[in-house]
Structures are given as C-alpha cells and as structure tokens.
Amino acid sequence: MKNRLKILRAERDWSQGELAQRLGVSRQSVNAIETGKYDPSLPLAFRIARVFDLSIEAIFEDEAAAQGG
C-alpha cells in the first residue's frame, strides 16, 4: 500500500529507528511499511496516525478507491 510515511518522517527529521521507537515496533517494521512491502494492521495504522497527528487516510492511500473500485 502506498503511503506518505517517508515524507512525513523526513519533515520531522526522524530516522526509521526513532519512528520505530515512538510506535513501539522494530525498525524493520517501519522500513517494510514505508516501502509498501507490508501493510500494517488497523490498530498499528491508528498508532501511526496518532504519532503524526493525522488521519489514516492522510498517510495511507486507498488504492482501490483511487481506481474507482
């Protein structure tokens, strides 16, 4: 799933490790989510949204909706 995690992280000058620490997950998790290779569960997506003080939709792209599905 496409997302804006890398941009949002760069805006705050956070490393993957720093974000991982804030989320309580491993750096590998942040990397896998950021590169779109792993889609987080809903609870983790909410946690990510809280950390950035944004809505889930502002971070993750609903590709099916974008394609009109």
Place this chain on the structure above:
Amino acid sequence: MMQPKSPALRRLMSRFWPLMAAYVVLLVTVGSVIEAPTASLGAYLLAGLPALPLVGIIIFLALYLFEETDEFLKVRMVEALLWGLGAILVVSTVWGFLEFLAGAPRLPLHWLFPIFCVAMGLADLLARWRYR
C-alpha cells in the same frame, strides 16, 4: 549490519540454544548407551530422550508467536514456519512415493526436524531479501 532483536526474539534465542545444546548432549549420550537397537520399553524411553529438547523448541516457537508484540516480525516468523512445514510435507510425501513405488532407501524420520530448520533458515534469508 546486525539489527536489534525484539525482546520476544531474544527470549526465543535464549531458550533455543540451551535446548539445542541439550539435544546434542542427549543424542551423543544415548547413542553411546544404546549399542544395538532393541524393542524394549527401556530402549524406547531412552531413544526418545533426544527428541524432548526438539519438542521444547517447537513449543517455544509457538510461544514466541504469542509473546511477539511486533506484528511484522510475527508475520515473518509465521511465513518461515509455513516454509519449514511445507518443506517437510513435500520431502516426506515425495520421498514416501519414491520408497513405496520405486524402492528408494528409507528416509529416517528424525531427519525431518533438521529439514524443517534448514527450510526455516532459508525462508528467513528470503524474507530479509524481500523486506530489505
């Protein structure tokens, strides 16, 4: 670069290595005690001893899935376990037919656990490459 392990993964490793060491010690000890296979109850009990640490490892692998709080690492472990289980199913099924229909030499069942471990290790390498 070595990546820091999750607390659950560190716990699994701290449980895995002592059990692996116990397996090697028991295998060597029991192997030297039983000189020739006999079908007695005592021999059965003694011969089953090296399997106990391996059963422990399987139990701790299952426990890890409950203890791991990082959902991505949990998914990676589930994928590795499925590769391991798939490998032993494929090897035992294919070799079973080779034994039954083509008279291939018997595959000792105690090789299944090492095959499981090797497949899990390869799956872990594959996951590191896939999620890099």
